[in-house]
Amino acid sequence: MQYAKPKTVAEAARLLKDEAGVTRILAGGTDVLVQMKAGMVEPALVVDIKGLPGIREIVAEAGGYRIGACVAGAELGEHAGLKALWPGVVEGAELIGSTQVQGRCTQAGNLCNASPAADSVPALVAAGAVARVIGPDGVRDVAVSDVPVGPGKTSLKKGEFIASIFVPARPDRASDAYLRFIPRTEMDIAVASAAVSLELDGVGMVTAARVALGAVAPTVRLVEAAGAALVGTRLDEAALDALSAACSAACAPIDDKRGTIEFRTHIAGVLAKRAARIAYTRAGGQA
Amino acid sequence: MSNIHVTTSINGDPVEFVCAPDEPLLDVLRNRLGLTGVKEGCGTGDCGACSVLVDGRLVCSCLVLGVEAEGAEISTVEGMAEAETLHPLQQAFIDHAALQCGVCTPGILVAAKALLAKNPDPTDEEVRFWLAGNLCRCTGYDKIVRAVQDAAAQMRSA
């Protein structure tokens, strides 16, 4: 295995393109190193992108924030502005792993690992976040929801990597929330998860809603019917039941060591309801 | 696969080593530098026994490559005591019987020290969630939480 720590994005892209064998990007390393240890991947080249300019910064942009690909989960939690604007996005990222993992793990890495259970992804999808991808052919912006295409698989082409993730501006009276279910209180992979992003009008009516589910399908799933169930409501019980039903209907999970199909399908609806209530309250709605 | 030369700082001392490009920092600390106070319980970031600070940030050294230590400042349990004087956390762990087998203790001490640097007056719940990544199979955590709180109180009044 070769290790490289390029100083420019062009150099990083070139290194990745020129390597004929398996390559891996090293940001936080909390997935890649585990996979290397288990022998699941034996890269010929690991490119450490932490030396790239701006890659560890969160910068305000167009009313939103651009989050560098190497910003660790703990650093997101320490950023007051981002946390105020997109609390659900931040809580999703902060739920990845332990305090120790938080010192290293990144949203971009979580996204590129392409686990359907990735904690930081549902809230990014609900937020309509956009990934900036750098590759041999230059720069392109891709919706976060379009990055994972299946368990462990992304739409990134050879030589491409994510340099940053952009979360947009929000109107007043808007917020989001993310909840996951795990058997313990920490240290588990999500058995099912839900992110809800809401915008309200002056009287607490939901004007826009996006709902994304994790760990209930091969990729994180944006459930448009679930969002639609909330629009035009003040999050009354009927709306929440409709949300829950739409979420459960959108589930196509698997049975595995972490949960059953039946359990995941049920829980996804429960979590979406609970997350919606939190997002609503955060947005200033009176439940 | 030739080894890479790394210049770093460990517990305040300048250190140089060579390591394989895919070698975890944990293996470097234990096998190349003799810092066997850093423990390996899983090698996959699930137990926290190998916790160290890298540039002030708490991490599992099994999830960091040795080469990433270049130019960094690393702190391990071996750097907690000052000569003969134990760190208040170390003394509190002995006084409160917060360790039994002791193999998780170095990682928990490093993690607890990082917590108190960030939050000198944590609630029990904050201590428990901060330390959730440090598995202890002997104590049931009760005496660990008490020891951390006692050390925190001592450090606040110091």
Place this chain on the structure above:
Amino acid sequence: MALDSNGKRVFKVVGTRPARPDGVDKVTGRALYGADVSAPGMLVGRILRSPHAHARIVSIDTSAAEAMQGVKAVITSRDFAVVEDASTRDVQVNCMADGKALYDGHAVAAVAATSAAVAKAALKAIKVIYEVLPHVTDVDAAMKAGSPVVQASRAVENVPKGFSENVTHHCEFGHGDVAAGFAKADKIVSRSFKTAATHQGYIEPHACLASMTSDGKADLWCCTQGQFNVRSLCASIMGMEASQLRVTASEIGGGFGGKTTVFIEPVALALSKKAGRPVKVVMTRDEVFKATGPTVSTSIDVKIGMTKDGRITAAEAHMRYSGGAFPCGTVDMGAMAGFAAYDLPAVRTYGWNALTNRPKEAAYRAPGAPQAIYAVESVVDELCQVLKLDPLDVRLLNAARKGTQSSYGPVFDDIGLVATLEAAKAHPHYHAPLGAGQARGLSCGFWFNFGGNTCVSLNVNTDGTVGVTEGNPDIGGSRASISLMAAEELGIPYDRIRTIIADTASLGHNDVTDGSRVTFSVGLATIKAAQDAIRKMCGRAAKIWGIDEEAVEWIDGAAVPAGPNAGKFPPMSLAEIAAVSFQTGGPIAGHHEFNADGAGVSFGVHLVDLEVDKETGATKILRYTVFQDAGKAVHPAYVEGQMQGGAVQGIGWALNEEYIYGADGRLQNAGFLDYRVPVASDLPMIDTVILEIPNPGHPYGVRGVGETPIVPPLAAISNGVSRATGVRMSELPMSPPRVLKAIMARG
């Protein structure tokens, strides 16, 4: 011996809470565990493991691995001695498969190489051809005729015909007329239970360093609960004489029973022998889960009859345990312990062991008892619910006490169950109001406690300090408790004593650190070794004073003339006698060796308050209190530590821990990510109440305390969850999907 007003012995240092002697080493990272030592020229040993649950090994071709640069030895089962003794041979075959791989992760070959990278590559170069065989991992399936047979012809004589050949073991305990007892019952509850296999989950993986030389001598450094057992097993497996193998126990990073046998030690020795260099073998965490530990998995039927006022009239249980791919007698412990808390007119337990394609069971804290008592205490709780009786009152009404004929035969002497139950009943926890959706569960627990072979040396140094040499690895603070007992007996301060754990060449045999035997047995041997030294010191004083030895007694750490007729001499302290020992006959030492008897049984009661999220099936533990009879708590803080640690292991077992096998018979969760031991944020404080009902078999009244606390949590939590949800739970763990399914089935 000073007595208090109640005639109880008054202790000077026993019962205090001094710092443990291993504390500073452990908090500074200096303590040396199994993987922390190295030797010049050391090689890295790694083990190749079967990916199949059950397979015939057609061939193993090691030639490519042997030819690799840096590979210094490759071994298979051919490299071990032929062992006659069946149980030792099982250990050997578990360390290295012979002809058949019996479970996912079973070792089939091993290499020693100059680096971990070369060793890893060499494992890949070994070509094993397997013929995959049908497998069985479920105990009930394994017992049925027609099941895939894990090992043929291993059944003991008393196993009836008609079962699968997997059934290797049968036992039966009890007394009284069970049928007549059930006829007297107002209510009978019968229920079947299942418990998953769990792992001890020690944080330190198994590790050892072996160095064997061409003259047949060997040194082995390893993390173990019993260096003498490691020596005898390894010597047999390697065909060595015990005297030629010295085993040194490292600091141990948790064991809980799982480090009472060998897994990698014979492999490291065989590699070292073949390579002619020291070899270190350290297991990875997935190897620990796949190839060491776990407990038995069980399937248990319990039937109990009760009168409407709460008197148990008869009880019966059928217990089917599987200890994995090798014969296992752990069901004996379950069948004996199941009803131990009750004074029963009629009781019968039947036990069975069946082979499955799972790793060989290793002891885990009160092996066999938690599962059996979980099933029994669940049915008792259900009867209390049905008959609307207070669960503590019912247990008090039926509690075993002094003179009770136990369900497994012996008549109990002084035991602490009633006192423990009464303490629980009087405790504020039992009367605290519960919130909406919350419930309280309780359960009794029991463990036998062991004595066993023990040998201690106590050396009096010329500066008035004392060294105690014992042979049992310290897994729970025993060096402190042994020093406390030596200090008590000798009448000198705790910090004048240093207790160390000897290697196998430095002391006579000591049984493994298991069965909660160490504070009792080693403590007793230490007291007797101290008395031996005291006799000698009294003799030295007598010599100095010119009086008879019998005219000298030992009071408060000094020799004194026994009464006015003995003569008038000022007391001569241990330090004063030690200082002149070279002039009065030479060094002074005390010894004691024996096969300790008289370990008193230990009972506990746990109370838990919990709530269940009815939309997710998740259980939150809100409050937890442990009540336990410790006999005499030598170091109360460390006794509390045992009670808290055991309780939390039991909480993990009740809620989330389990071995999960796929349809292919492979272990699905061989890591701490999905083998879910409790983390700090899962738990409340674990309150403890120590009862002290002296064990008549120990001069200080000591009972073992380490194992009983893992027993009650299983049923206490199951009873709480059953009451919170309104559904009687009957399978462990009560993981959220399982609990939610039960809630939804109830409707």
